[in-house]
Amino acid sequence: MHRRKVGIIGTGAVGATAAYSLCMMGTCNEIVLFDIAEGVAKGKAIDIAQSSHYAPNSTIVTAAESPADVNDCDIVVITAGVPRKGDMTREDLLMINAKIMKTVVEDVKTYSPDAVIICVSNPLDVMTYVIQKMTGWERNRIIGMAGALDGARMAYQIYNKLGYGAGQIGTLVIGDHGQNMIPLPQKVQVGDVPVNELLSKAEMEEIIERTRTGGAEIVKYLGTSGYYAPGRAIAYMVEALLNDSRIVVSSSVLLDGEYGYSDVTAGVPVVLGKNGVEKIIEIDLDSETIEKFKISVDSINENIAILKQNKFFD
Structure with a gap:
């Protein structure tokens, strides 16, 4: 990772906040933003680039005119996708976002073939699985951002209850990024x-x-979902990859026998370093947590099954 170049595809509030956070920390040499909404990436790139004047290190921030401009990245963050609207079924949303992912992933494979991909698009675990299948890359290079955010939210709640220990609170959340997440x-x-x-x-x-x-x-x-905490959680993971920090953070990754599951992506504690997922940590779970984890994995598999029934992977 010599260039320290990060591509962010989808520059809504979460993607843009991740870029801004990386700029303020002076983590990368270069950030390139891409969005299908005309002008959005350009406007945000200019604004964020101007903000970096006061950061510890200056960062080059540009907007990609086309997917071809998101090239030779060390890391590509994907936040692209549509939120669920009133009359949409879960199946509708899944198919729409999976198709968006298919297009995005083809571009990443072509223009940043050596990148580590961080998936932020929802439904998070299923989209991480889609990226894994579409790229065919080693599983250490496809990571879903979930536990970093859920863990920060858990730490916030613990601090609110205790009134002390801010910044000292370790957290661990496994399972899916949704109703079946399992804080431990x-x-x-x-x-x-x-x-x-x-x-x-x-x-x-x-x-x-x-x-x-x-x-x-x-x-x-707010009437809209949060973006400061998700944006910062993304930046935290990007920093770990670029700096080879080897931190432990729960992330959605493809399991291959770990915790008794294979061919499914779910949140588990992993070590993040320069190669992406350096190690998947298997912790001992009590019988109650094993049962909860099964419910979580089953819910992810149900969604993957919908894609398979619709012949998405064919």
Whole structure:
């Protein structure tokens, strides 16, 4: 990763905030933005580039005129996709976003064949699977961003409950990025103190529920989903890859026997470094968590099955 060049495809609020965060941290040499909505990438690229004047390192930020301009990237972040609208079924949304993904992935394969891809498009785990199948690349190079965001949301809820330990709260969330996500309080520490020594089971249950509905809570106030935390979570992962930090963060990856599952993408703790996923960490799960994880994986597989029934992968 000598050039430290990052492509971001889809420059809505989340993609643009990821770019801005990377700029403020001075993480990359170059960021290229692409969006199918005319002018959006250009306008945001100019604005973000001007903001980098006050960052620790200057970053070149440009807008791609066409997918061919998102080339030779070390990392490509994909946030492209449409949100679910009123009369859309889950199947409609899946098919629309999978087709968008197919087009995007073809371009990435052509113009940035050595990149690591971070998928942010929803439904997250299924789209990560689509990218995996469409590229045929090694699984360490396709990563779904979920646990980094859900973990930050969980840390926020724990801090709100405790009133101390901000920045010292470890978090771990596995499973799907959605209603069946599984926050694991038994694996969480504040500083060096296990969280279950600081909070009751009832308090932890409330934190888990609030983590799960964390996105919906923001929608309630803003009328739109959050973008600062997702954008920063993306940037955090990009930094780990570019800096070979070898951090542990839960991410959606293709399982090949880990946790007893294969040919499905789900959130599990992984080590992120210069090659993408350097290692998948298998932690011991109690019987209750094993059952929850199964429900989570089954829900992802149901969606993958819809794509297969519609002959999407043929």
